[in-house]
Amino acid sequence: MAHATGKYYVPHGSWWPIIGSVGLFALMLGSANALNGSGGTWPALLGLAIVLFMFYGWFAEVVRESVAGYYSAQVDRSFRQGMIWFIFSEVMFFAAFFGALFYARALSVPWLGGEGVGFFTNLLLWEGFEPTWPTDGPAGVGGDFTAIGPWGLPAINTAILLTSGVTLTIAHHALRDNHRGILIGFLAATWLLGLIFVGLQAYEYVELYQDYNLRLDTGIYGSTFFMLTGFHGFHVTLGAIMLIVVWLRCLRGHFTPKQHFAFEATAWYWHFVDVVWLGLYVFVYWF
Amino acid sequence: MSDTATHTADHDDHHDTPKGIMRWLTTTNHKDIGTLYLLFALLMFFVGGSMALIIRLELFQPGLQYVNPEFFNQMTTMHALIMIFGAVMPAFVGLANWMIPLQIGAPDMALPRMNNFSFWILPFAFTLLLSTLFMPGGGPAGGWTLYPPLVQQTGDALPFVILAIHLMGISSIMGAINVIVTIMNMRAPGMTLLKMPLFVWTWLITAYLLIAVMPVLAGAVTMLLTDQFFGTTFFHAAGGGDPVMFQHIFWFFGHPEVYIMILPAFGIVSEIIPTFARKPLFGYDAMVYATASIAFLSFIVWAHHMFTVGMPLAGQLFFMFATMLIAVPTGVKVFNWTATMWRGAMTFETPMLFALAFLFLFTIGGFSGLMLSIVPADYQYHDSYFVVAHFHYVLVPGSVFAIMAGVYYWLPKWTGHMYDETLGKIHFWLSVIGVNVTFFPQHFLGLAGMPRRIPDYATQFTNFNMMSSIGAFIFGLSQLMFVYIIFKTIRGGAKASAEVWESPTGLEWTVPSPAPHHTFDEAPQVK
DSSP states (O other): OOSOTTSOOOOOOOSHHHHHHHHHHHHHHHHHHHHTTSOOHHHHHHHHHHHHHHHHHHHHHHHHHHHTTOOOHHHHHHHHHHHHHHHHHHHHHHHHHHHHHHHIIIIIHHHHTTOGGGHHIIIIISTTOOOOSSOOTTTTTTOOOOOOOSSSHHHHHHHHHHHHHHHHHHHHHHHHTTOHHHHHHHHHHHHHHHHHHHHHHHHHHHHIIIIIOOOTTSHHHHHHHHHHHHHHHHHHHHHHHHHHHHHHHHHTTOOOSSOOHHHHHHHHHHHHHHHHHHHHIIIIIIO | OHHHHHOOHHHHSOTTSOOHHHHHHHOOOHHHHHHHHHHHHHHHHHHHHHHHHHHHHHTTSSSOOSSOHHHHHHHHHHHHHIIIIIIIHHHHHHHHHHHHHHHHTOSSOSSHHHHHHHHHHHHHHHHHHHHGGGSTTOSOOSTTTTOTTGGGGOOTHHHHHHHHHHHHHHHHHHHHHHHHHHHHHOOOTTOOGGGSOHHHHHHHHHHHHHHHHHHHHHHHHHHHHHHHHSOOOTTOGGGTOOHHHHHHHHHHHHHHHHHHTTHHHHHHHHHHHHHHHTSOOTTHHHHHHHHHHHHHHGGGOGGGGOGGGOOOHHHHHHHHHHHHHTHHHHHHHHHHHHHHHTTOOOOOOHHHHHHHHHHHHHHHHHHHHHHHHSHHHHHHHTTBHHHHHHHHHHIIIIIIHHHHHHHHHHHHHHHSBOOOHHHHHHHHHHHHHHHHHHHHHHHHHHHTTOBSSOSOOOGGGHHHHHHHHHHHHHHHHHHHHHHHHHHHHHHOOSBOOSSOSSSOOSGGGGSOSSOOSSOOSSOOOOO
């Protein structure tokens, strides 16, 4: 199916995109109905299943083509650049939520407390509201709560994620030096650390809900805290799944010291979630 | 090259390519996908256009005649969402798909399967969006900007709108990644960055803007969704949030979005004017740098959309002056287009007519934009018909005319046939008259105090509104001619040569017309 060896590989006809589009449609349609309380859970789950099937089938096809040697250095560059821009789009997605956090902390909460242009807002609407951070707002949405400090579980999680970055780099060097044993071992350590991180986050969430009364609906603090850490946790989960796939491919003998785009793309992604976590740790947990 | 020239379209259809509808569902060919995008955009142009005509019908005279206010508001909201995300953006992506590989000498887009995915998400997204019109509570009616708390009064439609926007965003981001990677990685040997045609340059920068801001829109509407259904308080003051925060996040997306819809138009016009003035583009490098400057400035002007929300004075001043700065690179562009024509051997075929109308009328829209950037003046203009006149001048005789110019310019290359020049000119004159009769009086309406998004008005506004409505129907109905001309050209007509026009520059004119299914399998050498 390759157009010709040595030329840029242009695949001819693929069913995966239209399967994915149908899956996304069912997922969105079902989710919207479910949110309206008119029963769309099953269509949504079916859509999700189709989307997952699409990912599996599409990537499997790409892996087959890669192993068959269809991809020239130029195709490899397309994949690399594509991945970099995808990660950039993810950065901008998180930027929206970090922006919301900074706006609330630096502007909207002080304004509600009467600072600057908010003098009359405070006087007429929220008299007596003292702006502090963390806060659940002048109406105390969600009731009294306690914020979690940076030095318990979050510090351990930071250490775990930073360590996983190191083990991943060791695995990468091992791949380049063709030390397959070290590669497989350290890659396994990386995704294990990732899963431990997700597990500890889940434990922290339970604790916050039960003992701290800090919930998603705990005013602006709960909103920003759970949306930021939640989306981050979701991305760590995705990254861990990617690492597991790459690890399974390593077990099957895929990747050479020279050509291993999937490994590198996954590594970039992992470092990206790592960096986002550092931002979270500093601005959500610490200060 | 010689091998592409001898291929017939028939021979090039690969035996493993399915026939009929299956071909279009599974295609990975940039020309097929470009065609799909363009046809989809044309369809949406008529859907959104019909909504505009409903609006103008209701506004033909004061009082309520045809629709109730709730439905009127749904029409203004849906008209905007459909025209922006369904018509203008996909039309530009369609042109990018067709022309970028041809202009840089690439065999196809860099990521062909993802290219197909980008397109096929769209029909599903717009099915979701349009289906809201038939739901309890109807479609979204709070304006396309989806400001809370108003938008949170939407009925069942809200999650559908938000999730449809997510799908459109996914489509745009994948499309933009494909464009950037194609341009950065697939250029023929010798095609250095500063030799690329301006259309390629403007799309490179547009694609960057898309990847930077579509995720921000996704974040904004996600916050709306969680505020509505999961109890977050991003946009509720009671919980420490702020409805104005939505406007900041939205317009951080929204202003670059405006340039996403105009930069490729600049590119098209920069291709057409040199061809019909028979002179190279004046100040090529300056055009590239001006485009990049406009893109950079687009990130630091967003709050000029919200001068009246009560932001600190320092913020107003910053955003006012930053906005005014945009006039500088835009002025460079207008000057260079004019200078390109200076002492040129000009002819006025339909693409050139549309490009010239673009130049004049976009400039009018630019000037009214400059007026709006002045904070104290904006207090007066804000949310009036003056704003409506402004952005329709930059979007209709701006973006839409540039798309039409591009279609007339490249249609012979796509179909192998010349379009009917007489019909094209009639279409042009009806369009240009219709557009001006529609939108010019709206400046006066706005300055006299008529607010936007209201189905009724005081009687002193009647004359200008009647004019505007008559113009809208002239413009809308004359677009049926556009469809007729396109399909007539697809079906037959005078044979087009490879060059089509008199010595145009660009690699696309070195391949036969119609361009074979596969071009530049062997990269051409660019000197």
